[in-house]
Amino acid sequence: MMLTRRKFLRSVGAGGIALVAPLGIASVAAAVDTSAWFRNPLRIPAMDEGRIIDGKRVFDLAMQYGTSHFINNLATPTAGINGSYLGPVLKVKRGEDVHLKVTNRLSEPSTLHWHGLNLPAIMDGGPHQVIPMGTTWEPRFNIRQPAATQWYHAHMYHRTGIQVYHGLAGLLYIDDDELHDLQLPSEYGVDDIPLVLQDRAFNQDGSLRYMGSMHDRMIGMMGPVMLVNGTAFASFKVQKPLTRLRLLNGSNARIYNLGLEDRREFLQIATDGGLLAQPVAMRNLVLAPGERCEILVEFKPGEDILLWHSPLPRRSRSSGPGMMGMMGMMAGNDRPFPIMRFDASQSPAMTRKIPAQLLEPRSWSTTEAVRNRRINLDMGMGMGMGGGFRINGKAMDINRIDFRVRLGEIEIWEIGNSSPMAHPFHIHDTQFRILDRDGKPPGAGEQGLKDTVLVYSGERVRIITQFEHYADARAPYMFHCHILEHEDAGMMGQFVVVA
Ligand SMILES: [Cu+2]
DSSP, rough: OOOHHHHHHHHHSSSSSGGGGGHHHHHHHGGGGGGGGEEOOOOOEEOOOEEEEETEEEEEEEEEEEEEETTTTTTTEEEEEEEBBBOEEEETTTTOEEEEEEEEEEOOOBBEEEETOOOGGGGGGTTTTTBBBEHHHHHEEEESSSEEEEEEEETTTTTHHHHHHOOOOEEEEEOOOOHTTOOOOOOOOTTTEEEEEEEOBOOOTTOOOOOOOOHHHHOOOSSSSETTTEEEEEEOOSSSSEEEEEEEESSSSSSSSEEEEOOEEEEEEEEEEEEEEEEEESSHHHHHHHHOOOOOEOTTTTTEEEEEEOOOOOOOOGGGSHHHHHHHHHHHSSSSEEEEEOOTTTTOOOOOOOOOOOOOOOOOOOOGGOOEEEEEEEEESSSSGGGOOOTTBOOOOOOOOOOOEEETTTEEEEEOOOSSSSSEEEESSSOOOEEEEEBOOOOGSSSSSEEEEOTTTTTTEEEEEEOSOOOOOOEEEEEEEEEEHHHHHHEEEEEEEEO
């Protein structure tokens, strides 16, 4: 059930409180000018293609502090990469060598992780690749995977949540020649639009509010104000009727169920790791923290339409009364709210053709798998006492390697969730395919390459993958819940790939 905009506006009234009341908070309402209600032009991050030096693509990146103005004249202290909030879209090409120079200009150590990339563990930017203050870290690696919308973000041990929350994240596009024949919309900022979705909470003075309550600790940090590419109440002026949206759920904890205001169909064309075999028509798409998708939306000339979050589909085990239902409600995913607006008043009529076939994503057969690993996500018994965020009964220990994977072997991981809420499970270094959810094949929109998969309460998800190209017995990769507060609290583990 989705509210129409008219009903929504009527239900919240016309006062300043309307901006934030539907999302359950009033602390910034007084400071908000209602004329800004989805009228702020969507910020399009700079595209950074680096410089080619001796055949390598070189990027200069600085992690730094800045001041942002998300809500009118409120000054918000933030952090970003080569800017005050978030970072540029880094564009690399399959097959090429990249060399990133990452300078830490913050007043605390940090790391920068290349989420979704297959690379040597010491280049991964996880908790072991700490960049001390005032120093430069220079990972170099080869891009060995197909075109996809990847991303990068801080991954500092116990500090990932707060650092990403303040803005240390950005997108990384992998381009690939084989994509060009498909003639998908690909004019950056014109008909190929990045949308980094993040929800934020603010203090009265404009600063970001982080981790004020036990709720924030247990459910993860959520906020009442939606930022898209760092723009609050964003509006995008549609320029081409068929527009490709590259969505990243860059939120710390919130899971979105995305759809257009009128519930029209759109086409999903890509998952985390690249294109689907063919476009998948849908009206709603669930995107958990860390996940990406690409969709094609057809806008009608003259229209003005909102992108919405609507309540998550009910899962049998997380619905109903008791702890499960309560956790679902507390997770704040049971009420609809608008995310941003698309203004197609200047858009011409549709002329473009949509390809019926895209590119077959890589897959593995279960008969090739040589190992079956079991992973269980749990939140311990002390729910009200700070809980115990664990994987297989153990909280993350940076000095413990949880298991060793053999280079090149195909493995099935069976991920269970014995906690009362859903967790997005992410594995570093690899892309995988989802085999089944509780024994049933995944929906068509999940039948592509993934590096993060949402595992609902009580569910069992099986994935299949192969750890390729890089082995290092000493440097581990991470696997973890991508609700950053859960990760920071211990829902993470480490594995090494050995030759
Ligand atoms: Cu979690």
